[in-house]
Amino acid sequence: MTITAILILAAGTYAFRAAGPLLRARMVKAAARRGDAATAELPPRLTELMSTAATVLLVALVATSALTDAGSFAGIALPAGVLAGGVLAWRKAPFVVVVIVAAAVAAGLRLLGVP
Amino acid sequence: MASAIAVVGVSFGAIAVASGLDWWMPTALSVLVFAGGSQFMVVGVVAAGGGLVAAVLGALLLNARHLPFGMAIGEILGKGRLARLVGSHLLIDESVAFTMAQKDPVRARAVFWFLGPTAFVVWNVGTVVGALAGQVIGDTDAFGLDAAFPAALLALVLPALKNRRVRDASLLGAAIALATTPFLPAGVPVLLALGGLVVLIPAPERDEVPA
Numbered sequence: 001m002t003i004t005a006i007l008i009l010a011a012g013t014y015a016f017r018a019a020g021p022l023l024r025a026r027m028v029k030a031a032a033r034r035g036d037a038a039t040a041e042l043p044p045r046l047t048e049l050m051s052t053a054a055t056v057l058l059v060a061l062v063a064t065s066a067l068t069d070a071g072s073f074a075g076i077a078l079p080a081g082v083l084a085g086g087v088l089a090w091r092k093a094p095f096v097v098v099v100i101v102a103a104a105v106a107a108g109l110r111l112l113g114v115p
Numbered sequence: 116m117a118s119a120i121a122v123v124g125v126s127f128g129a130i131a132v133a134s135g136l137d138w139w140m141p142t143a144l145s146v147l148v149f150a151g152g153s154q155f156m157v158v159g160v161v162a163a164g165g166g167l168v169a170a171v172l173g174a175l176l177l178n179a180r181h182l183p184f185g186m187a188i189g190e191i192l193g194k195g196r197l198a199r200l201v202g203s204h205l206l207i208d209e210s211v212a213f214t215m216a217q218k219d220p221v222r223a224r225a226v227f228w229f230l231g232p233t234a235f236v237v238w239n240v241g242t243v244v245g246a247l248a249g250q251v252i253g254d255t256d257a258f259g260l261d262a263a264f265p266a267a268l269l270a271l272v273l274p275a276l277k278n279r280r281v282r283d284a285s286l287l288g289a290a291i292a293l294a295t296t297p298f299l300p301a302g303v304p305v306l307l308a309l310g311g312l313v314v315l316i317p318a319p320e321r322d323e324v325p326a
Contacts, residue, residue, distance in 0.1 A: 001136055001140050001157070001158075001161055001167070002167065003143070005157070005167045005170070006140065006144055006147060006148070009144075009153065009157060009171050009174050010144075010147035010148045012171075012175045013149075013150055013153065013174075013175070013178040013181065014204060016178050016179055016180075016181040016182045017181045017182075017184070017185055017203040017204060017206045018200070018203040019185065020183065020185015020187075020189060020203070020206065021185040021186070021192055021199055021202075021203060022185075023185070023186055024185065024186045024189035025189060025190075042182075042183055042186060045315075047183050048280075048315065048319065049312065050179050050180045050182070051183075051275075051281075052284050052285075052312060052315060053176060053177075053179070053309060053312060054176075054177050054179075054180045055272055055275045055276070055281050055284075055285055056281075056285050056308055056312060057156065057173055057176060057308060057309065058152055058156070058177070058268055058271070058272045059276070059285035059286075059288060059289050060285075060288045060289050060291075060292035060304070060305045060308030060311075061155070061156055061159055061173075061265075061268060061305050062265045062269045062289075063292055063293055064293060064296055064305060065159050065163060065261075065264060065265045065268075066262075066265040066269075067293060068293070068296045068297075069163075069261075070163070070164060071296060071297050071301070072297060077259075077262075078261055078262050081259050082262050082265045084266075085262070085263075085265075085266030085270065086266065086269045086270075086273075089266070089269060089270035089273050090273060095119055095122050095123065095267070095270055098266055098267070098269075098270045099122075099126050099263045099266055099267050099270075100263075102262045102263055102265075102266030102267075103259035103260055103263040104259060105259065105262065106259030106261065106262035107257060107258050107259035108259075110256070110257065110259070
């Protein structure tokens with residue numbers, strides 16, 4: 001990690017955030033000039049694409065970091081811990097419990113000699 | 116809401132330091148980027164030995180969803196330039212969701228300007244606390260901290276997977292990422308997962324459009 005990478009990510013993220021209100025103001029003004037009702041919305045399919053892309057990226061990150069380590073299969077303890085946490089999250093356990101149980105299961109299995 | 120954000124912040128700080136970063140790096144990410152999922156993403160990809168370009172690109176794609184946030188509640192931020200500049204940085208999933216739930220614009224503005232700054236402070240204090248705690252822990256794998264990271268992310272995305280189209284796209288994407296992981300540098304398979312978005316090509320049925 002470098003300070004340059006952090007700054008690029010920060011600047012890009014801020015640009016996405018700041019563009020929203022600006023774009024909205026412009027679209028409302030343009031609609032008013034046309035005499036339409038003041039609307040400012042992206043096409044629903046585009047909004048769906050952006051929010052789904054975010055989930056797809058995060059799920060892929062979960063899958064690769066739970067099942068692989070340095071390009072090959074991660075063993076038993078790590079996926080078992082993540083699975084335990086996932087089941088608890090699905091049963092609506094508090095976030096802290098999810099994280100602690102996941103770590104505890106992985107650590108416990110390793111203590112027993114499971115890879 | 117604040118306590119949940121604090122816990123995720125502490126986990127983020129601890130996991131980032133445990134994966135080998137200096138304490139100021141997760142702190143700088145939390146102050147300057149202030150978007151949890153993308154922060155976990157850069158740290159996770161870098162920890163897995165991936166390149167910075169893939170890590171930052173993935174995180175930026177993740178944060179593109181903040182653009183419609185601002186379009187949804189643009190005027191709520193306020194009229195002045197300063198309010199817009201500062202308010203834009205406070206557009207996060209939680210503050211936007213609670214603000215949009217308000218019908219009265221005056222009340223919506225009060226909610227946004229209460230929740231946004233609160234989340235910012237709690238998130239950053241949590242990160243610093245976690246980063247300092249993470250420095251004390253030595254062998255992080257023995258404590259199972261490598262399992263804490265994906266489990267935390269899984270808990271965060273689980274609600275979004277209730278939608279069938281989102282779930283199908285995510286499962287296909289995860290399969291693509293796993294299948295390509297042995298052959299490609301870390302970070303790239305996660306980007307290829309976006310191929311799962313082909314699931315969205317057929318138009319959604321009326322009841323499938325996400326709110």
